[in-house]
Amino acid sequence: MNIARKNQMSANAGQAYQDSLRKNLEHRLEVARNQGNQKLVEQLEKEATYLHLK
Numbered sequence: 001m002n003i004a005r006k007n008q009m010s011a012n013a014g015q016a017y018q019d020s021l022r023k024n025l026e027h028r029l030e031v032a033r034n035q036g037n038q039k040l041v042e043q044l045e046k047e048a049t050y051l052h053l054k
Contacts, residue, residue: 015046025051025053028037029044029045
């Protein structure tokens with residue numbers, strides 16, 4: 001396997017990981033909002049900012 005192919009696979013894996021984090025965080029935010037848990041919503045929004053998902 002050549003270096004370019006390995007780099008592309010690594011980039012794809014990184015993007016898949018980011019997508020998974022974003023999807024999970026969005027779900028957690030939705031649940032917190034539906035439960036009216038504003039403190040948790042604020043914490044999750046800070047987490048999203050920290051992880052550069054917003």
